Amino acid sequence: MYRSGTADDGEELLAELQSLTTQARKLAEMQRSRVELAVALQRGMLPRELPQPPGVRLAVGYVPANHGLNVGGDWYDVFALPDGRVGMSVGDVQGHNIEAAAFMGQVRVCLRALASVTGDPGELLARTNDLLVSLGADLFATCTFLLLDPAEGTLDCARAGHIPHVWATADGAAGVDDGEGGPPLGVLHGAEYPVTRHRIATGGVFVLLTDGVVEGPSLVLEEGLRQVMALASTAAVEGGDIDALVASVMRLAGTVGHEDDAAVLVVGHDGGAARPGPPGE
Template identity: 70%
Template sequence: MPRKHSMDDDELLVRLRSLTAQARERAEYQRSQVELAVALQRGMLPRDLPDTSRFHVAVRYAPACYGLNVGGDWYDAFTLPDGRIGLSIGDVQGHNIEAAAFMGQVRAGLRALASVAGEPGELLARTNDLLVSLGSDLFATCIFMRLDPRTGILESARAGHIPFVWATADGKSGIGEDEGGPPLGIDPGIEFPVTRFRLTTGGMFVLLTDGVVEGPSMSIEEGLDQVVRLAGVAAVARLEAHALAGAVIKGAEQVGHEDDAAVLVVGHDGLDLTP
């Protein structure tokens, strides 16, 4: 026989409707917070990138897959007063609004000091002292490179960051070997060694953050090896910088990265340069 609704049934339905509405509100709030976090992060990244007839810069950014993990990673590329190009990528400790604000300070500090610092090592040393003076509990890792588009010479300094990946037109590729120094913002008076490289026709350099190469199903070593292979194939195929940047960030998405991820690729697509 059909069952008649009782007062208890009505109360249960009212309660279920209330719980459903609360769950929907929480889901909408979480979605809006994630959208706000992504917009904040993207708003702090540069809109315009330097580009020359020989060298091309391409960037990609992917937000964290889960939760409100905003703030850690950045990239930057800009033309210096002497015509050289400054390139940086880095990662701030933490994933929250405080980390996003600190990231903005690091990026702004690097830009401001890049015009007066003698070389990338001095730039990182000055930026490190500046961040220490701010008294924050956070720190940042980064790579800063200075590219001379007239010669293809790259000067690089690294502060606690994962190394870059390189590739040449004949398909050779590998991980950059440099001494590096500690992260920025921990101890004052640190020196950062400078390493020099030369980017030749068809060559590419890939700067990235650990969110690109590390995930639940992949170690940093495995992730770097994957990027090394991608860079070698891209160089042989004479792919443009933006194509390689897209392939690298796609690989990060496929391994289910939990951190945000940033990629910066600089490629030499023009005629070879004289020594």
């Protein structure tokens, strides 16, 4: 009589399936722990409080890509300098893993440390870039750095491969920054980063973003920036709360069609210490 297998064969198969299931569960738990660690690392490196320079309002929004097994390296940062100016950065590290989150921390620390050495955003990005290149990291980061002078009402801006920021004024004017930028940080030694100067107009706003806010399968970058420009213009004309503007922009981030980090930083001028003027160079 023909038999396809024995009881021992069945027990072996069950034992092997149980072993594979256990290994898969342990691997999933380990990966989840790595994601939780990376998210904690991200959040721990973001500023807990924002400076409150006279005449200027600041608001931020941030959602990490901690869905599934991915986590990114987007960040925002705002910090006061001894001379009364305020340094601000928004950036995005290549990759979606714990290494990206750790590299984000390196970039942020470099920017903060070197901001006390040079008051020029272009030189700051150049020094940060050369330092990252010298470390030999396999990752790179895009970044926008702004230096705000509340007393003068100016914003000096330098970009390293990052998407441009959006501006709007209370009289209805709005646009996307067209200043020239340099390459991403950590790629090319000796890179240069041009600086564009803006003047903060009373009631005006500047919106800094990462690409996870305005670009994805459901939204091309140009359209995403156009929608942010419309939101910023409405907020500036109506004299709206910049926290509400951040909330509107973050809602837009939920429509781009993918799960990525999303960071937004809004700078507004309430007509206090700074002298009003057009937002251009």
